[in-house]
Amino acid sequence: xxxxxxxxxxxxxxxxxxxxVESVDRFFGIIDRHFGLTPSQxxxxxxxxxxxxxxxxxxxxxFEMVGPFKLGGLDGFPFAGLTGMGAxxxxxxxxxxxxxxxxxHIGVGxxxxxxxxxxxxxNNRSGCCGACRAALAKLQGGLVIPDDISALDYQQNVxxxxxxxxxxxxxxxxxxxxxxxxxIQEAIADRIDLLTARTAFKARYLIVMGAVLINGDHDMGSYxxxxxxxxTDLRSGERQDLLGELVG
Numbered sequence: 001x002x003x004x005x006x007x008x009x010x011x012x013x014x015x016x017x018x019x020x021v022e023s024v025d026r027f028f029g030i031i032d033r034h035f036g037l038t039p040s041q042x043x044x045x046x047x048x049x050x051x052x053x054x055x056x057x058x059x060x061x062x063f064e065m066v067g068p069f070k071l072g073g074l075d076g077f078p079f080a081g082l083t084g085m086g087a088x089x090x091x092x093x094x095x096x097x098x099x100x101x102x103x104x105h106i107g108v109g110x111x112x113x114x115x116x117x118x119x120x121x122x123n124n125r126s127g128c129c130g131a132c133r134a135a136l137a138k139l140q141g142g143l144v145i146p147d148d149i150s151a152l153d154y155q156q157n158v159x160x161x162x163x164x165x166x167x168x169x170x171x172x173x174x175x176x177x178x179x180x181x182x183x184i185q186e187a188i189a190d191r192i193d194l195l196t197a198r199t200a201f202k203a204r205y206l207i208v209m210g211a212v213l214i215n216g217d218h219d220m221g222s223y224x225x226x227x228x229x230x231x232t233d234l235r236s237g238e239r240q241d242l243l244g245e246l247v248g
Contacts, residue, residue, distance in 0.1 A: 001110050002120040006220045007077040009112050013178065014225035016247055017214060020059040023224045026246050027209070028061070031097065033244070034204060034231070037245070039064035044209075045088045047072035047080075047188060049105050049129055053119060053215050057222035058145035066093060071092075073186055075104045076213070078191050082198060089201045097205035103190050103224070104184040105129050106177070110217055111221035115177045118217040128215050135159045136180045139167060162187045185212055185227065206232045209246075 012018045018026075031037040043184045044067035048054050062068065069088040074077035080088075092098050094101045107117035107128030115133055116125035124230030135156065138144050145163045149157040163170055189210050196206060206228050214223040227243045 001220070003216075003220055006216055007223070008082070009110065010108050010223050012041065012112055012218070013108060014212065014223070017225045019222045020222045020224050021061065022061045023211075023246065024061045027229075028064075029244050030229070031073070031207070031244055035097070035133065037097055037205070040066070041093050041201075042099045043067050043069070043088070043096065045069040045071050045085075045091045045098070046099045046126070047078040047100065047102035047192060048076045048213055049131070049149065051105065051129065053117065053128060053218070054105065054129060054222075056120065057219060059222070065099065071100070072102070072188075075129045075159055076102060077104075077155065077158060077184070079155055079158075079186055079196060080101065082195060083229070085195045085199045086177070089199050090205070092201065092203040092232050095115065095204050097143055097207055098203045098210070098241060099207040100192060100196070101209045101211070102188050104132065104181050104214055105189060105212040105213040106181045107133070107215045108223075110220065114175065117215050120218045125217075131156055131203055132180055132184060133161050136139060136170065136177055139163045139170060139177070139180075159184065172238060185210065189228070190242060201234055203234060206234055 042065045044065040046068045050073055071078045071080040071084055107115055117128045119124050144160045162184055163180055170176050170180050210227040212225040226247050229246045233241045
């Protein structure tokens with residue numbers, strides 16, 4: 001299968017999906033048209049899963065920005081916290097922009113199956129996101145204990161607690177793994193908003209893009225189901241919702 005033929009497969013699950021390359025291209029066009037920004041004036045912080053597939057499938061044009069600073073841990077939850085956000089905020093070019101991209105991820109195989117992909121050098125698919133799948137399996141087995149968070153598996157335990165808070169929504173969904181990914185996406189967005197509200201940015205603009213990041217098999221690349229694109233002018237406080245331009 002050619003990569004160009006895979007997008008319709010992804011869109012069976014995510015009808016508005018676009019390649020991450022297209023998302024980056026559209027994003028660069030938006031910041032140029034609205035704010036006169038070039039990629040070199042933007043410092044990128046991503047809150048995506050530490051899974052190696054996200055390095056393999058990272059869109060090359062994203063490296064035209066400064067960064068990326070890594071905010072995320074398992075399934076993209078921003079475990080770097082206030083300290084990480086503060087460090088990232090200090091790295092922006094003068095009169096430039098802070099850009100935060102946040103997304104949990106989910107795999108889609110060439111056959112359209114969810115939750116596993118074929119990785120480089122492997123003959124059999126493996127879980128994607130494995131942490132989300134493990135948290136969901138534990139939830140389905142009734143094994144998640146409220147507030148049970150261990151220092152030995154802190155990040156995974158946090159994901160379990162996120163799903164536990166939306167237990168009925170996840171377990172009654174037609175596709176529990178897809179719903180669990182959406183729940184984690186919303187939890188990430190809430191945490192990003194909390195962290196940015198408590199951080200002083202040395203920038204003109206704060207740009208936040210939220211999505212579900214979709215990984216194909218290693219030769220199929222990655223895709224975005226975009227959920228938001230909000231730009232805040234940190235001098236005036238004006239906020240613009242530009243999601244329509246991104247997905248249009």
